[in-house]
Amino acid sequence: MDIALIGNPNTGKTSLFNNLTGSYEYVGNWSGVTVEKKIGKFKNNRAILIDLPGIYSLNPLSKDEGVVTQFLLTESVDKMLNILDASQLERNLHLTIQLLEYGKPAIIGLNMMDVALKRGIKIDPEKLAKILGVPVAPVVARTGKGCKNLEEVVTNGAAPLPNDKLVDYGQEINEAVKELSDLLGEKAKHSVRWLALQLFEGNQYVKRYLAGLLGADALDSFIHSVKSIILNKYNLPLDQYIFRQRKEMIEKIVLDAAQRSDQAKVPLTEKVDAIVTNKFLGLPIFFLLMYLMFMLTFDWLGFPLSDLLDGFITGTLANGVDSLLTAAGASAFIHSLILDGIIGGVGGVLVFVPQIFILFFFISLLEDSGYMARVALVMDRLMESVGLNGKAFIPMIIGFGCNVPGIMAARTIETPKERLLTILLTPLMSCSARLPVYALFVGAFFAGSKAFVVLSIYILGIAVALILAKVFSSTVLKGETSLFVIELPPYRLPQFRALSRSTWDKGKGFIKKAGTFIFAGSVFIWLLSYTGPDGVNVNMDNSFLAYIGGFLAPLFKPLGFDTWQAGASLITGFLAKEAIISTMNIIYFVPDEASLQGLLANYYTPLSAYSFMVFILLYIPCLATTATIYKETRSKKWTVFSIGYALAIAYVLALVIYQGGRLIGFH
């Protein structure tokens, strides 16, 4: 049995999903929309729960919201689980009624009754169930209270069909539904009334679906006639008329099922908001939080942990494997492959797992606590001045973890231009895979001010993104107004379970990649460095890798790093940014990170190291990011553009930094 989980944003949907399902997985690419859907198995194994993006209405404004409509149009679903925020009942019921009109069995999970009570609203779930004709189960999604009962109700085989004619839209609409039904005949697979009502509200996805069945011209003339009938009789546009009818019904339902009393308390959220969105303190507080995040990731906590892990991998583990191989009588080839290729390459990336998980933990914390929306609010003025809106800052922060989900998060941006701009610029956010490169280089060259130097790289990424946003939005992406409306959810104390789950969700990809992509890449790079035109086991300066890297090296002379090693690692960096470190570990052929740092001093100066880091920050989106940009924009032109501008800006900036730095006396 497939059950779809649908609800407004910020109603506790994700918490409920986590509480109802034991294990879950992401499944990519399903019909029509390229997006990942999250599906999980109920704890009692009786059904599958499909998590869908939060929406206010089935009539979508952003691409993200379109996913739900598309899902209802193309996928078969047995039941729908609609989660409601009891404290915002009226707003939530608009979606509920649209779902009931869809005509499939539905169950309502009534969340946040406690919040509603605090605001003086008391809802009677049984009365609500009777009016809507579907089961209503109260839950507390955050703590899991009531989830057991909800699970029983949801996965129980029989569910009554809902009252799908709850709202009477009047004689004219009924006749129009009948007319559409006659036009469609046997062709429609869904409730015609639902299709008609969505069409009348202006749902573009439903319109496209119906146009496919009836032809665009026939459909247009049908809509036109209904529009003029309603306009003549009620002096209202069709969509507003539908909305008004529904709203009147909802007001009646709420009057029946809920009791209000006046006992307003100032919620904690407002007290916190008085500080963090304060006129003067808003921005400083945001920067302070970012600073704390970086200090913890790079300095106070992350570095010591990574050092410990490095000690283990290059010490205990490498020595153990070494003596095991010697005892087994392995050939020099195997010996070198495993120790230099695999342990050097993969291990060199794995040592950064602690830092990356700390970073992901903070990003999850920002998301779960409700602060992320405040960031959008605080940043909007600045973003508006470069042709974006505050919401675009959220994909960028997520991009600090990994550019791929960052780019996908741009779906929540309503206007196509701002969305495209955000997609193009998110790769400039320094993702966690670039972090190992900085960690290595700051350790070697800027030991006294590690976090500060890394922070400067991150800020440079943001600054370049903002400047380019201004440039692009006033040249190649001109026109179209910018839009900013955002709901600011109440603050919620993040729960450890949810936090650890979402941290693991984000971080496991990094480990998986180390075990697969980086593993294979390391073997390949090691082979290239082990073989050359003269045969196998050559001096590395005569290997194939040296020839390939050496071919590019002269290009980078003006930037301060013209070794073949740099050239070779930049090529592999396109596959995955971590591969830069794997490649260096293999090339420089050293037992651990500390000696690699010592060795690097022979090849780089602090200035050229900084120039190299800046180049790594900007030069190209990695393979996975490039593929995501293509998937999201569906345009070869913009994908090529995203690579091209990045290369150009990286080269120019690294050049300015290196040459400029030399002029003013750095080296």
Add this chain to the structure above:
Amino acid sequence: MLGNLKKGEKGKILNISGIDQLVRRRLLDMGITEGTEVCMKCLMPFGGPVMIETCGQCVAIRRKEAVQIEVERL
């Protein structure tokens, strides 16, 4: 106009038709339309967005939209 309310002041929306259609749709989604009572929660500096509260939920919109929403001070 909504944009002219001071922090902490309340108003009832009289006319919202002056603003961009997408913004209006989104506000409608959140239950904000003619007749809704709103409270100004904060105004960001340099003409930045404003945060308004209605029925216990907070929504932020830009100043330029807020100044086009007609309200009656309560």
